Amino acid sequence: MKRVCGAVAVVVCAGCVTIVKPAEPDNQDYVVMGTPTYENVTGRPSDTVQVQMIANMLPTVKVALVAQDDAEGDAFRDEVRDYGVPESQLSNLVVFPIEHTDIWFRDMGGIFVKAFAPGESSLAVVDPVFNGWGYGPIQDDDSRANYAIDDMVASELAAQMNLPVVSSTLTFEGGAITSNGAGTVMYSLAALTQRNPTLTQTQIETELKRVLGAKKMIAMPVFHPSDGMSFLDGPVLINGQYYHFAFGVRHIDEIAAFADAHTIFIPQLPQEAVTNDFEQKIHDTLTIAWNFLKTQTDQSGKPFTLIAFPDPGLVTMVVGPDDAVWQVLGTEQGIQHYDPTTGGPVILPDSYINYVVTNSLVEVPMFYKPGRSLRLQDTDAQAISILQTEFPTRRIVPIDDENVTLGGGGMHCITQEVVSLNAPPSSCGNGHP
Numbered sequence: 137m138k139r140v141c142g143a144v145a146v147v148v149c150a151g152c153v154t155i156v157k158p159a160e161p162d163n164q165d166y167v168v169m170g171t172p173t174y175e176n177v178t179g180r181p182s183d184t185v186q187v188q189m190i191a192n193m194l195p196t197v198k199v200a201l202v203a204q205d206d207a208e209g210d211a212f213r214d215e216v217r218d219y220g221v222p223e224s225q226l227s228n229l230v231v232f233p234i235e236h237t238d239i240w241f242r243d244m245g246g247i248f249v250k251a252f253a254p255g256e257s258s259l260a261v262v263d264p265v266f267n268g269w270g271y272g273p274i275q276d277d278d279s280r281a282n283y284a285i286d287d288m289v290a291s292e293l294a295a296q297m298n299l300p301v302v303s304s305t306l307t308f309e310g311g312a313i314t315s316n317g318a319g320t321v322m323y324s325l326a327a328l329t330q331r332n333p334t335l336t337q338t339q340i341e342t343e344l345k346r347v348l349g350a351k352k353m354i355a356m357p358v359f360h361p362s363d364g365m366s367f368l369d370g371p372v373l374i375n376g377q378y379y380h381f382a383f384g385v386r387h388i389d390e391i392a393a394f395a396d397a398h399t400i401f402i403p404q405l406p407q408e409a410v411t412n413d414f415e416q417k418i419h420d421t422l423t424i425a426w427n428f429l430k431t432q433t434d435q436s437g438k439p440f441t442l443i444a445f446p447d448p449g450l451v452t453m454v455v456g457p458d459d460a461v462w463q464v465l466g467t468e469q470g471i472q473h474y475d476p477t478t479g480g481p482v483i484l485p486d487s488y489i490n491y492v493v494t495n496s497l498v499e500v501p502m503f504y505k506p507g508r509s510l511r512l513q514d515t516d517a518q519a520i521s522i523l524q525t526e527f528p529t530r531r532i533v534p535i536d537d538e539n540v541t542l543g544g545g546g547m548h549c550i551t552q553e554v555v556s557l558n559a560p561p562s563s564c565g566n567g568h569p
Contacts (some may be wrong), residue, residue, distance in 0.1 A: 155260070155302065155349030156250040158555035159317025159394060161493050161527070166230075166554035167193055168293070170202040170241045171212055176382075176460045176543035182239055183551075185537045187219050189492065189499055189547060192533050194225040196496040200554065202241065207234045215361040226544040234292045237282040239540075239550045242389070243269065243309030246290030248554045249348065251300065253477065259557050261294035262347045265307040270330045272368060275467045292493040306343045307331040311387035311549050314346065316379075318397040319351035319435035324388040326359045330368070352435040358424050360403075361417045362450070363485040367468040372483065376415050378473040379452060382461050382482040383544030390487040390546075391425055395526050400440050402426050403447035403489055409511060415449045422447060445522060446515035448503045451486040453542065455465070455479050459543050484538070490546035494553070497531040498523050501546055505538075 169190065190199050193217075205211035207407065209231030216229060238244065242449045247262040268275065268283035295299045312327040321344060329339050341353045363384040364370055371378040393401045405419045405427060433439050456479035466476045474480075491500040500519050504512035516534065524532045537547045545567040 154252040155347065156252070157247070157313075157315035157317070157321060157348040157350065158250060159315060160553055160555075161396065162555045164197050164495055164553050165556045166198045166200040166317055167492075168200045168202065168241050168245050168548060168554060169553040170236050170239050170245065170289075171208055172239050173237055174460050176461045176539065177453075177455055180539040180542065181408070182540050182543070183215060184546070185535065185540050186239075186550070187215050188535060189551075190216055190229065190305075191221050192497055192499060193494050194221055194228045197494045198228045198230055199362045200230050200232055200287065200293075200297075202234045202236055202245065204235060206231060209233065209236045210329065212263075232293060232295070232296050234289055235285055236289050237285050239543075240311075240545060241289075241552050242285040242311045242545075242549045243290050245310070245552045246293055247310045247313075247348070248552065249302065249303070250555075250557055257557060258300060259554065260300045260302050261290055261297075262302045262304065263294070264304045264309070264347070265408070266290075266309065266368060267307050267331065269309060269354075270307075270365070271367075271383075271468070271553050279467055302347050303349045304343060305339065306335075306347070308344075309385070309387070309551055311385065311389045311545070313348065314388050314394055315348065315350070316391070316394045316397040316434065319349070320354065320397075320418050321345075321348050321350035321352070322354040322356060322388060322392060324359055324386055324391075325355040325357055327386040327388070330365075330386065334492045334503055341415040349516065352433075354427065354429075354432050356388055356392060357428060358391070358421050360390040360485070360487060361414065361421050362487070363387060363390040364483075366465060367471055371471070371473050372414055374412050374450070377481060379414075379483050380465055380471075380474065381544070382484055382542055383464055384483075384485050385544065387545075387549075389490055389548050390437070390485055391422070391489065392429070393489045393491070395443065398434065398438070398441055399443060399526070400429055401443050401489055401522075401526075402429060403445040403487060405447040405449055409449055412450065418447065418449060442523065443526070445488055446518040448486045448515055450513055451484045451503055451508070451512075452481050453484060453538075454481050455542070482542075484541050485544060485546065486541060487546065488515070490548040491519075491523065492547045492551050493530070495529065497533050498527050499547055500537050501537045501541070502534045
């Protein structure tokens with residue numbers, strides 16, 4: 137059922153092939169996740185978060201768990217069983233043995249799309265170049281070798297799922313793009329241009345349209361300040377202390393999300409909540425993003441409805457020299473005010489927009505902890521309330537995902553949805569290979 141059209145492996149086509157990037161809230165067959173390979177902070181394993189997430193998902197959606205081998209997959213299944221998941225649901229945890237070095241499967245696990253040709257249809261996997269979020273060129277040989285391994289995950293997963301591959305020479309990650317499912321794709325301009333410095337914006341958008349089937353592109357001109365890259369955007373001086381970013385990547389999924397084809401969630405930090413210069417930058421940046429999206433239209437020329445989401449503001453944590461998140465900073469060339477022997481404070485990329493939506497629930501990160509601003513109790517509650525209003529048929533599940541967030545991303549960043557294949561569009565669009 138596969139052949140090569142040009143340089144792209146696609147479903148057999150008698151005419152044109154239409155590619156559609158579905159919306160995340162559509163009905164899903166799988167959620168892809170991967171087993172962790174290290175702890176961001178010693179003693180705070182990511183799998184404790186993943187097991188909780190998976191236990192919530194399994195009643196209504198399968199989880200495609202990428203493990204190093206079957207033995208590791210069995211061990212992870214035992215963790216899920218020990219968490220209290222009944223045997224009747226464990227069959228929904230399907231293991232795919234694939235070598236990998238990280239857990240950010242939103243970015244390295246491929247992007248699942250629908251591919252339609254006259255008389256036939258299939259899911260397909262978009263496989264862009266993965267170079268470690270643009271860090272690869274400035275990192276050591278070991279890191280680049282790991283990125284090369286993770287660059288192979290998408291094609292190997294497609295092979296094991298028996299799905300065709302839509303290849304691309306463009307370097308980008310799934311967290312840098314989001315689709316309304318109806319032909320509009322929004323992406324982080326900063327991420328795509330940093331990953332592809334030799335390409336123009338027009339060239340970047342032409343390729344994104346080709347592999348994602350988009351009719352309309354929206355280039356978000358700013359990224360959430362908490363999702364900055366230390367070697368480009370930092371460190372940040374706050375009240376006389378330097379802070380670094382926890383491996384930020386400038387992604388769209390920290391600053392905007394499609395609630396449906398016509399509605400966009402966008403975080404806002406009220407001026408009265410600003411307590412330092414960095415939070416002032418958050419406020420100003422999110423205001424720019426809001427005003428920008430007010431001027432945008434969808435694939436049919438219709439304006440979007442914008443819904444203001446709360447923003448947690450500056451959330452930090454002190455890490456030590458033995459913690460992976462601090463050691464990663466040492467691989468970045470030319471970083472200033474970094475002492476590998478002492479550790480120091482890092483800025484967490486905390487955003488309620490980094491939620492995970494599946495068939496029956498929405499898992500949303502929570503940020504309040506004792507000792508932090510009491511304001512976070514209110515913003516946690518606001519995020520839950522908004523999601524319950526906008527997704528009334530889904531259960532809203534709050535999750536403390538900080539063990540994951542310490543590595544530079546959140547729950548959304550470690551998942552990739554595989555949306556069910558539905559009826560094809562009535563005609564071929566401009567996204568055909």
